[in-house]
Amino acid sequence: MSAGWSWYVIVLIALNIVGCAWLLWWTSRRRPGDPRPEDTSHVWDGNLTEYNKPLPKWWINLFYLTILFGIGYLLWYPGLGNFAGLGKWTSQKEQARDAALANAQLEKTFAPYKGQPIDVLARDPQALKLGKSIFGNNCATCHGSAGKGAVGYPNLTDAIWHWGGSPEQILETILHGREAVMPAWGSVLQGMAGPDAVDYVIAYVRQLGDPQGGNPSDYAAARGKALYDGLCVACHGPAGKGNPAIGAPDLTDSYWLYGDSREALRETIGNGRHGVMPAWGPVLGDTRSRLVAAYVWSLSHPAATDASNKGTP
Structure with a gap:
């Protein structure tokens, strides 16, 4: 908080406290010239009359004690702008103390x-x-x-x-x-085999998980194998079994972390993935x-x- 805003808050609080004290003092007694009940001419239900009768002294004094308590509170705890308070209390210290007690119990x-x-x-x-x-x-x-x-x-x-x-x-x-990074291979693959290169790799990767071994005459899968062997084999292995040491997933099972749709696989291969645990x-x-x-x-x-x-x- 800037010094200007700090002083603004302090002055605003001071004016409110002084205003409350003045209002309490001003309304706590009858003053000369106040009309008597029979002089107001305001009577309801036969015996209810308008009349300025102050609160009892003990009640007024409780209000004054409330104001004094508020002043003491603002001096001890932070509440007056940038003033830290005489007690040097902070929510951070209280949270740390409570956390220490809770952790001790948990231990x-x-x-x-x-x-x-x-x-x-x-x-x-x-x-x-x-x-x-x-x-x-x-x-x-x-x-x-x-x-x-x-x-x-x-x-x-x-x-x-x-x-x-x-x-x-x-x-x-x-x-x-863990931090797993799948590089974005889209532009590299397209430079190697044209705009359909990512689809070629998808076709081959799908065959890796086929228990029947896929279709040997599949042209796209054949092109994809050559691309896979040139780029993907370093992490996922020649047979696509993956490498747990670097978090490279097994491509021969039925589990796909980001989905197995063609759109999801295009996103994974083309633009990469970055997973963080x-x-x-x-x-x-x-x-x-x-x-x-x-x-x-x-x-x-x-x-x-x-x-x-x-x-x-």
């Missing part, structure tokens, strides 16, 4: 699970319950409350993991995040990240958790 709750392996936590019903709660508060925004994902956000309930689905890899993803380690800490990882791992390994939780209410 007690999470202490029994500190450093435990993900697959061990996944067999503990209470750990899974905590992990599900943390997931709902932090991860459900992107992956959905059931972990089914959406376009651009992975489904966590299947067996397909672009960065690897082992317990340690899932924990690594949660703690440190935030690093939750600084936010959740190690133990809570482990609990989330255990819950996420359990979504795609129900048999491992159901057997250990059998009979649990």
Whole structure:
């Protein structure tokens, strides 16, 4: 706030306080010349007359105490423009204090699970319950409350993991995040094989996922294979199986993160994609990240958790 606006606020507050005090003083007593009730000629229902009768003294004094309290409040807490207040109170300090108290309480709750392996936590019903709660508060925004994902956000309930689905890899993803970049190959491909080059690659990629091996005489797929071998093989591999080390997806399964329509594949190949999974380690800490990882791992390994939780209410 600039100095001019600060003084504007201070003067405005001061005028309001002084105005309230003056109005209270002015109306708190009868003054010479005020008419008596019988002189006003304003009578209703036989005995109700117009008359200026001040409030009781104790009531007036309560109003004065309210004004004094307001002045003291504005001096102790920030409220007068840029004046920080004698108490040096800030909402940031209060939030930090409350967060520290809450985190201390949470640490007690999470202490029994500190450093435990993900697959061990996944067999503990209470750990899974905590992990599900943390997931709902932090991860459900992107992956959905059931972990089914959406376009651009992975489904966590299947067996397909672009960065690897082992317990340690899932924990690594949660703690440190992931950044996947699919380059925009549109202009490069068109320079190599003309305006239909992207469609050629799409035709070949579709054959990679065909259990029958596709149509060997498909001209577009044949042209696409040559382009694929020249550009895409570095990340997705000769057989299109992908590379979890760099997040390159397997092109032979039926899962497409951004959709498998021709329009979606054209967008992916032609203009590229940039997917970011935030690093939750600084936010959740190690133990809570482990609990989330255990819950996420359990979504795609129900048999491992159901057997250990059998009979649990």
